[in-house]
Amino acid sequence: MSSRLQAEHLYKVFGRRPDEAVDRLRQGADREELRADGTTAAVIDASFTVEPGQTFVVMGLSGSGKSTLLRMLNGLLDPTAGQVLFDGQDLTALSARELREVRSRKISMVFQHFALFPHRSVLENAAYGLEVQGVPRAERELRATDALAMCGLAGWEKSWPDELSGGMQQRVGLARALATDAGLLLMDESFSALDPLIRRDMQDQLIELQKKLKKTIVFITHDLNEAMRLGDRIAVMRDGSIVQIGTAEDILVRPANDYVASFTRDVDRSRVLTADAVMDKDLRGDEADCGCETATPDTSFVDLCAISARVPHAVAVLDGKRRLVGVVPRQRLIGFLGDQQGEPTPCDAPRDKAVKAVKSDA
Template sequence: MSRLEAEDLYKVFGRRPDEAVERLRRGADREELRADGTTAAVIDASFTVEPGQIFVVMGLSGSGKSTLLRMLNGLLEPTAGHVRFDGDDLTALSPRELREVRSKKISMVFQHFALFPHRSVLENAAYGLEVQGVARAEREKRATEALRLAGLEGWEKSFPDELSGGMQQRVGLARALATDADLLLMDESFSALDPLIRRDMQDQLLDLQKTLKKTIVFITHDLNEAMRLGDRIAVMRDGRIVQIGTAEDILVTPADDYVASFTQDVDRSRVLTAGAIMAGPQDGYRASDAPARVAADTPIIELFTPCSTSEIPVAVIGEGGDVVGVVPRERLLAVLGEPMKSVENSDSAGVRDAVAAPRGEGDGPVEKVNAGA
């Protein structure tokens, strides 16, 4: 069972919202409604998030991503549709039941740190537990551990104005972690930070996720951040989700020109992995003892040196330790050389198809059989 499910969600602001939803279902667009003084912020959004996933929603300002996030924990009531969490329909809960869910099962980390300036770091981190009615000794114990996980051990007695922006955001993250909520909702949580601090916070989140395995919905307008953090990514435009997929799916096979325009400046060498571009027997390769071996999740930027120093393709190793494919030098260059969606010649098209549909571990170790294959 999916941990979180959004089904046919709509959020309309203005007059006669139910009527507006019906018009949207019949094919009306956002601009038609706007002419009548109605704003369709989210239109027919559906997705699932599995336990332990980081699901990133990205889009430009006004695309509806923050409105969508606020429907996931009931801060905004959907005009139509359902939100289910661990099988419970949150849209059917009473206000009291919804507050209970928000206080114990769902935590939110905001873009602006929302810290109490008159409370210490420890008191800020423990605030969610205080709302729950947890005894002081217990909440301080849990908040202290959350601060340690967030990299703020030793700062418990400090006050927010003594901290840098990145440290303040860590307090906000620790506050969410202290409640031990099953679901974290993060709304542009790192957007206000300087680039280096922002990357540090991304590293912190990924490190924490390896241990805590939370279910996370992360909102951002930055595609590089989305691709770095997201197990799956939803791209929004004008209230609608236009594509959902992995970073590799979106980079290699964008759903339309809008998505393609986002990806054109992305450094694909840091997003695509050896496992995504590797070749197999169906591409004309067979078993080989390759001197260089890399894990399937190795970014292809790390393949340049081994590919340039050996005529033999680099072997790709799966989770079980077996060779599951190889990356020949020409394949690496083809992937980096031109956008996949525009490639039409047969040799490069094979690379495009390989990236779009990576093979599993059953394909075996390989070497080139026929240069014309």
């Protein structure tokens, strides 16, 4: 499967002699050295791929470069160096007219502050991208109506934006992006202006839509909990550079450095981890058919804890062919709930009981 989106060694430098600044960065200069000369390195050597149907989240604190990176992905900012490839097409080599065509048909964006036209109805706002494309009115209204329904706004088509709550306005922005049927959806801190409960509701909405539509999404956020909830893969940025790329479990269980680890301290691990992340994989077995309660690699941490409470031994983890792929001792679960990274604890006897329970019933 080829990547839908590729960023290759992207740099964005603001200030004097940007090309010279990129050369200095490549030779080992840091951001502070350039800033002393009146130059700002907003993005430094960023590379990643996004697969079709994947939600790729870029997270970092304010000033980390994540929004600048996003704007290079659709040509709103020209990179100082590097390439952006979408479906194999080099966006950095396109003319301004060609870029506008790509943005109108292939790439949609959902902004943080809704960006709705106050003098247009909800339906007209949702249909705006299609209007730009030159789609006939009857077709664009039909497609916009369908998109609004997908976003939970059926019946609000004739309303005005100021009649809607913040969450509903953001749903209109999402519907506008979906109506164009673009291949890539860019979302820049799209939920951060919303109240916590509405924000959670919008996250739920996006998760449900993604299950059905399988869009390719790049989502920008400064909230690690949001990143872990939404992202298939997550890129963590610091001072213009990507310091780690991985799944939510990778970021949580195997942080690349102390900076990444500091983000994970307040994360609710039970909402992120699965049996695959916490199990002891040293013990594996052949095909087994166990009469005791077992887990699969996809079993959530919460469900795993519940199973552990019901069995007198470590929980056996079986794959789809009923083969033993690991075990989860109770103390290991406790370890993952704390600050420690789930290192094994001395409980070989309960673990052996789990293995014997599986194999004796095989």
